[in-house]
Amino acid sequence: MSKRTDYISWDEYFMGVALLSGKRSKDPSTQVGACIVNQQNKIVGVGYNGLPIGISDDQFPWQNEGNFLETKYPYVCHAELNAILNNIGINLSGCKIYTALFPCNECSKAIIQSGISEVIYLSDKYAGKENFIAAKRMLQTAGIRLRKMTPGVNEVTLSFDEKGV
Numbered sequence: 001m002s003k004r005t006d007y008i009s010w011d012e013y014f015m016g017v018a019l020l021s022g023k024r025s026k027d028p029s030t031q032v033g034a035c036i037v038n039q040q041n042k043i044v045g046v047g048y049n050g051l052p053i054g055i056s057d058d059q060f061p062w063q064n065e066g067n068f069l070e071t072k073y074p075y076v077c078h079a080e081l082n083a084i085l086n087n088i089g090i091n092l093s094g095c096k097i098y099t100a101l102f103p104c105n106e107c108s109k110a111i112i113q114s115g116i117s118e119v120i121y122l123s124d125k126y127a128g129k130e131n132f133i134a135a136k137r138m139l140q141t142a143g144i145r146l147r148k149m150t151p152g153v154n155e156v157t158l159s160f161d162e163k164g165v
């Protein structure tokens with residue numbers, strides 16, 4: 001038997017973990033996941049957008065418009081920040097962060113302060129918004145490598161069917 005050739009790349013694997021993590025999000029409109037990887041290609045932090053610990057998913061709003069205090073925006077913790085805060089307790093200097101969405105300005109500050117040196121993202125759909133212009137300005141000035149991922153496969157399917165293992 002010769003070795004498989006259709007295995008996923010490291011980029012696809014880590015972005016896949018980020019996307020899988022996003023599946024835990026309760027946000028009805030946008031589910032974001034992030035995955036932090038060290039220089040030995042080991043996963044050291046994962047997160048998704050959700051409410052802070054101890055704040056009920058059922059008692060806080062998920063609306064994305066209307067009175068600010070009645071929307072999710074002041075309360076939700078972004079995937080990237082959660083991945084940083086959820087890390088296994090190491091110094092993140094030199095690590096990479098995989099994130100489905102280009103990070104906002106607040107997450108970018110946390111990324112820079114944590115020592116992460118590369119951001120790999122799938123979508124930059126908010127590129128024109130001021131928060132993201134500020135994010136890019138900070139990340140570039142801080143010398144963080146920014147890379148839009150070009151996946152070699154369009155999707156990866158997971159099956160929980162025991163017969164598929």
Ligand SMILES: O=c1[nH]c(=O)n([C@H]2C[C@H](O)[C@@H](COP(=O)(O)O)O2)cc1CO
Pocket residue numbers: 027029030031032048049050064072076077078079080101102103104107
């Ligand atoms: O980089 C990000 N990471 C992240 O976790 N989020 C979260 C916050 C919200 O729960 C959701 C964005 O919601 P919406 O697309 O409805 O504005 O995604 C949003 C961004 C981009 O702002």
Ligand SMILES: [Zn+2]
Pocket residue numbers: 078079080081103104105106107108
């Ligand atoms: Zn953010």
